[in-house]
Amino acid sequence: MTKKFYNAVFAAGIALVLACLMIGVKLNTEGTQLTVTGATTEQWAWIGLGIAIVFLSQLFAGQIDRAFGSLPKPKIGHLLPEEKKMAILKPWLFAALVVGLLVWPFMVSRGAVDLATLTLIYVMLGLGLNIVVGLAGLLDLGFVAFYAVGAYTYALLSQYFGLSFWACLPISAGLAALFGFLLGFPVLRLRGDYLAIVTLGFGEIIRILLNNWTNLTGGPNGISGIAKPTLFGLEFTRRAKEEGNMTFHEFMGIDYSSSYKVIFLYLIAVILMLFVVYVINRLMRMPIGRAWEALRDDEIACRSLGLNRTAIKLSAFTLGASTAGFAGSFFAARQGFISPESFIFIESAIILAIVVLGGMGSQVGVILAAIVLTILPELAREFSEYRMLLFGLVMVLMMRWRPEGLVPMKRPHLELKQQ
Amino acid sequence: MTETTLYVIQQLINGLTIGSTYALIAIGYTMVYGIIGMINFAHGEIYMIGTYVTFIVIAGLMGMGMVSLPLILVVALLLAVIIASTYGWTVERVAYRPLRGSNRLIPLISAIGMSIFLQNYVVLSQGSRDVALPPQISGGWTFGDPSLFEVSFSYMQLIIWVATFVAMGGLTLFISRSRMGRACRACSEDLGMTNLLGIDTNKIIALTFVIGAALAAVAGLLLGLYYGVVNPFVGFIAGLKAFTAAVLGGIGSIPGAMLGGLILGVTEAMTSAFFPSEYKDVVSFSLLVLILLFRPSGLLGKPEVEKV
Numbered sequence: 242m243t244k245k246f247y248n249a250v251f252a253a254g255i256a257l258v259l260a261c262l263m264i265g266v267k268l269n270t271e272g273t274q275l276t277v278t279g280a281t282t283e284q285w286a287w288i289g290l291g292i293a294i295v296f297l298s299q300l301f302a303g304q305i306d307r308a309f310g311s312l313p314k315p316k317i318g319h320l321l322p323e324e325k326k327m328a329i330l331k332p333w334l335f336a337a338l339v340v341g342l343l344v345w346p347f348m349v350s351r352g353a354v355d356l357a358t359l360t361l362i363y364v365m366l367g368l369g370l371n372i373v374v375g376l377a378g379l380l381d382l383g384f385v386a387f388y389a390v391g392a393y394t395y396a397l398l399s400q401y402f403g404l405s406f407w408a409c410l411p412i413s414a415g416l417a418a419l420f421g422f423l424l425g426f427p428v429l430r431l432r433g434d435y436l437a438i439v440t441l442g443f444g445e446i447i448r449i450l451l452n453n454w455t456n457l458t459g460g461p462n463g464i465s466g467i468a469k470p471t472l473f474g475l476e477f478t479r480r481a482k483e484e485g486n487m488t489f490h491e492f493m494g495i496d497y498s499s500s501y502k503v504i505f506l507y508l509i510a511v512i513l514m515l516f517v518v519y520v521i522n523r524l525m526r527m528p529i530g531r532a533w534e535a536l537r538d539d540e541i542a543c544r545s546l547g548l549n550r551t552a553i554k555l556s557a558f559t560l561g562a563s564t565a566g567f568a569g570s571f572f573a574a575r576q577g578f579i580s581p582e583s584f585i586f587i588e589s590a591i592i593l594a595i596v597v598l599g600g601m602g603s604q605v606g607v608i609l610a611a612i613v614l615t616i617l618p619e620l621a622r623e624f625s626e627y628r629m630l631l632f633g634l635v636m637v638l639m640m641r642w643r644p645e646g647l648v649p650m651k652r653p654h655l656e657l658k659q660q
Numbered sequence: 661m662t663e664t665t666l667y668v669i670q671q672l673i674n675g676l677t678i679g680s681t682y683a684l685i686a687i688g689y690t691m692v693y694g695i696i697g698m699i700n701f702a703h704g705e706i707y708m709i710g711t712y713v714t715f716i717v718i719a720g721l722m723g724m725g726m727v728s729l730p731l732i733l734v735v736a737l738l739l740a741v742i743i744a745s746t747y748g749w750t751v752e753r754v755a756y757r758p759l760r761g762s763n764r765l766i767p768l769i770s771a772i773g774m775s776i777f778l779q780n781y782v783v784l785s786q787g788s789r790d791v792a793l794p795p796q797i798s799g800g801w802t803f804g805d806p807s808l809f810e811v812s813f814s815y816m817q818l819i820i821w822v823a824t825f826v827a828m829g830g831l832t833l834f835i836s837r838s839r840m841g842r843a844c845r846a847c848s849e850d851l852g853m854t855n856l857l858g859i860d861t862n863k864i865i866a867l868t869f870v871i872g873a874a875l876a877a878v879a880g881l882l883l884g885l886y887y888g889v890v891n892p893f894v895g896f897i898a899g900l901k902a903f904t905a906a907v908l909g910g911i912g913s914i915p916g917a918m919l920g921g922l923i924l925g926v927t928e929a930m931t932s933a934f935f936p937s938e939y940k941d942v943v944s945f946s947l948l949v950l951i952l953l954f955r956p957s958g959l960l961g962k963p964e965v966e967k968v
Contacts, residue, residue: 255750262743263709263785266716275719275793380765382772427953434699434768435952438903442945445900453938586896590776597769630780636773637755644766 249299361510369564375601377557378537383444389584391569406470417566425558463580600646679925680824684879685902686917688872694912701771704899705778710880748873910961
């Protein structure tokens with residue numbers, strides 16, 4: 242007990258030093274002079290509280306760890322019907338979910354639909370990165386670069402060549418995949434942690450290029466006035482932009498409402514998301530998907546079994562990149578304006594946090610995590626400055642207590658029951 | 661001498677200055693990697709914290725009416741090293757030690773989380789705007805033909821060179837002569853075996869984090885005084901650059917990190933001499949990719965052998 246007590250005192254002392262030198266004193270610029278001001282009483286109270294928490298948590302570290310360890314992991318198995326019934330129920334449940342997703346926006350406010358669209362973009366990004374990080378075990382820290390490639394592809398093609406959103410969607414995905422291929426081909430031979438740094442550097446290179454290639458990308462000002470998607474040529478504006486085009490409300494013979502556009506964008510996002518989910522779900526069950534996971538779990542064993550590791554990793558990397566390109570071009574269409582500001586490292590970190598929090602490899606987990614991580618910050622707007630701080634903290638704590646994520650991946654398997 | 665030659669000499673001086681600070685930060689990456697084979701992602705943030713502490717101490721002591729600049733700098737150096745080491749130690753304790761022995765990806769993600777956390781911790785406590793410190797050490801030598809181009813070599817640059825040289829020399833002596841240094845080398849050779857021989861490897865790992873953080877704090881002080889500005893986001897790019905330097909020289913090798921830092925600094929200075937300076941980051945990251953392609957073990961590193 243005394244040893245533990247000294248330990249706790251030591252930890253509290255360290256916490257005091259760390260808190261004092263950053264929260265306790267603040268640098269201010271007065272004219273050309275730099276001055277230091279102390280913290281307010283309220284801040285000192287918070288520091289005191291933090292130190293007390295550190296002290297107590299160290300003192301009772303054993304008990305806390307045990308409590309967390311014995312915390313019942315959420316088991317929903319017994320709530321669900323039996324496996325056979327489940328197999329029949331599953332398609333119906335899925336159909337109900339899809340119908341719900343499609344009908345829901347007509348009953349809620351415009352802001353909610355808009356937020357849902359944004360969430361769906363993150364779902365797509367999360368699913369894309371999930372292939373790379375969760376399934377293939379390659380840590381990609383520059384994922385946002387492919388997102389940027391997709392977004393800029395659509396923006397530029399629509400601006401310079403007047404191509405429509407639907408034509409650009411596959412082109413964006415293809416181009417992002419090409420970038421992924423070109424980057425992946427040389428670097429995938431490297432060990433995992435080198436890959437993380439190279440992709441991080443690549444993300445920075447893309448951002449710097451977008452920022453400085455002013456002639457083409459508009460530099461930091463970005464590209465504005467990107468055309469919105471149309472429904473078989475029908476526009477969702479009050480008046481048709483081009484001569485001879487009809488708008489949606491004229492065609493349908495109803496009054497103009499700006500919420501049609503929002504709902505339409507949302508519906509596109511739902512369809513794209515379902516497409517991505519479907520494709521990845523199929524891929525996971527194909528030999529290539531199995532190979533991704535096998536390679537993640539034991540690379541040497543895979544190689545001795547004759548799997549081509551570069552080809553397998555490259556396929557995961559390329560597919561992940563193309564998903565990001567897909568999401569990117571939709572993002573550009575939804576925003577109508579893009580600039581390099583949207584494609585900074587933090588964005589990559591958020592997507593990574595989604596994958597990690599959801600459970601690496603688990604599709605359901607990633608979707609849930611994307612929903613939670615986009616909606617929570619909206620609900621807790623007054624805490625928005627703490628958002629990134631909490632992201633970082635959550636990543637550290639998750640790795641410590643639950644590295645498999647909130648909804649760990651479950652793979653179809655048979656278990657022999659013991660007689 | 662022609663104008664171009666003088667200009668190149670000037671860029672060489674600037675490049676060696678920046679490069680030596682990269683080398684100081686790179687030591688932290690390379691030592692940690694050499695022992696536990698993990699990239700300490702939060703290392704760049706430790707450097708940034710070092711700069712902040714330096715600024716706080718200088719501004720604080722001047723506000724209290726202290727006038728002797730050398731004394732202020734010594735106090736700032738000591739405090740920056742102590743505080744940054746405390747941060748380094750805590751980061752190891754909180755984010756990496758509990759994860760030892762798990763899948764490689766897991767400590768890496770935890771490290772990224774730690775980096776984001778520290779960056780935003782500083783944003784919240786110090787604000788996200790640039791903080792500027794008026795130049796403390798000014799003056800220097802100039803030579804060359806004034807009608808063509810004057811090469812200047814400031815006192816600050818000399819201080820950076822000397823400080824880096826002293827820090828590197830001290831580290832080399834420590835690693836090669838002291839008992840702890842020998843334990844460090846043993847750990848990077850074979851962690852498990854060292855543990856069996858009765859050395860507290862956890863202590864040695866913590867020690868490498870502390871040494872790395874201390875050197876990063878020295879770099880933070882030097883670069884802080886050199887540039888005169890800091891914001892919470894400088895750690896990210898500096899960390900990336902220093903990591904590039906470590907890989908360039910051969911990760912795990914201490915002389916490699918020194919060499920890599922200098923080469924990277926000079927490459928960057930030369931790039932910004934002849935191209936728009938925004939592209940210097942592009943060049944250094946491309947350099948990283950090229951090295952990893954053609955010589956993944958770096959200039960002075962040993963090739964790694966995978967064993968089952």
